[in-house]
Amino acid sequence: MVRIKRDRLADLLKETKDVICFDQPDLVATVVNSKIKIDGVYHVMPREQNNRGGGSLADYNIVIELDSRFPNYAPVVRELGGNIPQTSEYHINRDGSCCLEVWETWLAKSKDRSVQSFFEWPLRNFFLSQSYKREKGTFPFGERSHGDPGILNGYAEVLGCEPDKNVVLYNLQVLLHQPPRGHWQCPCGSGQKIRDCCRDRLLELSDRISPKLARQMLERLNGTT
């Protein structure tokens, strides 16, 4: 078991190094206390051609901790350079970590859950948003409500249902089975059976939200008030 964990960590370190080597040359990845620590300057790089002559749009001094259970466990990201006010308004948690997203919603949205994909989307989106906020005063992709309502809203968004706790919980229970049971009542509230109603939509959903992820979401939501 310990061996498996160590191998996983070595693989994750290699994967991380491959990702940052060219795209984030000023970050360094090492193993510290059985986690991957990624430390240094993060560059928000443009993807589209522009006439600035190249180079990053903004730089942030950061440290990221990747658990060996990544992607199931959310990475912990901290901004250390004082470029983001350490307040909830800027989505910095009380412990100083950056709140990139309700993590399971990212897992549910993205088929690609590699380190590369994490860097390309949630991480970059967060720092791009922070730069945008500083320039224009708003977060360009929207913000989640703080605390439990944010979790509920995020889950409802990926499930495509009402942000009602019971509805979301029932949707997740349906997804505990793969494929979803056809004779169960459809979670859309039509009163029909799944097989006669939203079967295709639920099959597509269960493709992205595995029973394992559905359970993780269910447990988290059950823990909210």
Add this chain to the structure above:
Amino acid sequence: MNNKLKSHNDVLEAIATAIDIPDYMNERACARYQSIGKWLDREESSIAHLAPSISPQGSFLLGTVIRPLGDTDAYDIDLVCKLDQTKTDTTMKKLKEAVGHEVKSYAATNNMQKEPEEARRCWALEYADEAQFHMDILPAIPDIENYRKKLVEASANDLLINTKIVENAIAITDKMLPQYSNITTDWPISNPKGYAAWFASKQIDTFKARKGLLVEQGSYASVDDVPDYKVKTPLQRSIQLLKRHRDSMFEGDENKPISIVITTLAAHAYQGEESLSQALRSILRDMQKFIHNKGGVVWIPNPVNPQENFADKWAEIPEKQQNFFLWLEKAQNHFGSYLANSYENIPLSLQESMSETTIKKIEPLISSSNTKSVSDILLSEVEHVKTSGPITKPWYG
């Protein structure tokens, strides 16, 4: 000065131009090998009846030659000397000696100080004068049939139908082979012109576009008038930069990554980008994806001969494989570091690997930072995320 460098792309282009073989040197090399060609084909030549033809191969043919690192080092120019013979007419040994005889008489007539040296597959000719060339002349005969057979064995149907590739296949000599002195059909095969045709296909659009640009600028009357060496695509430029980086990292180390490996992987990874900085991005990110694993053996297939592995020495000498990945990691880091920061400051690591004298020439031409606001760019980057990828919303828990 109005040609100031205003972006990463401009600066990288300037570095690549500075390490490129200068036009006069290129023209001189052409003149030299054409003069050898004329000598081999002169009336009194012992091989004149075999219609000898000399043509460049390797980086000289591909347009990826770079200046040697040291000022006194020579350019390596690889040439093929093809005779119109078949494997039933001659042996590898006879062919090698027939070409060698004439190459030697050429050297003697031209008062060259050193006699041509015989290497395993070629004759090495050294110009000790101001020209600073090493020329390797590879004796060869046409070998279309055998090449076709190999392609059929490898089920390489796309290559089989490509006449530009098939018709240029050659058989070459190798004095280490036991059948070297025998009449045999078993000769080593090669296809440098076919490889060049494959390489050209990877950059065909940018190559044409750049020739078109020179015509538009009034330098030439038509695209056909533009000599190939006057045009350098972002793929060729990237390869030049990577080769220079390799040279300064390994200097004389014989286990350094070989040019054909860098060239092949770069050409695979190149996506037709118009700018050098974008091309370098694709190449450095993706080049290792084209290294295959064939039954546990690391395999970098020759794109015009899938049965040939450009990494065949890696199994025998693991240091070669380690060096390749070590080099790639450094190249990614050094070029990545430059591209992630302002174009004004060339990081020390990159300065060292491109050679400081080269950078000293470039630095005064870099215009000071262009202070355009990032505001509009942020807007377009945000739109890009909204249309192409999953957005994420920050939360507070």
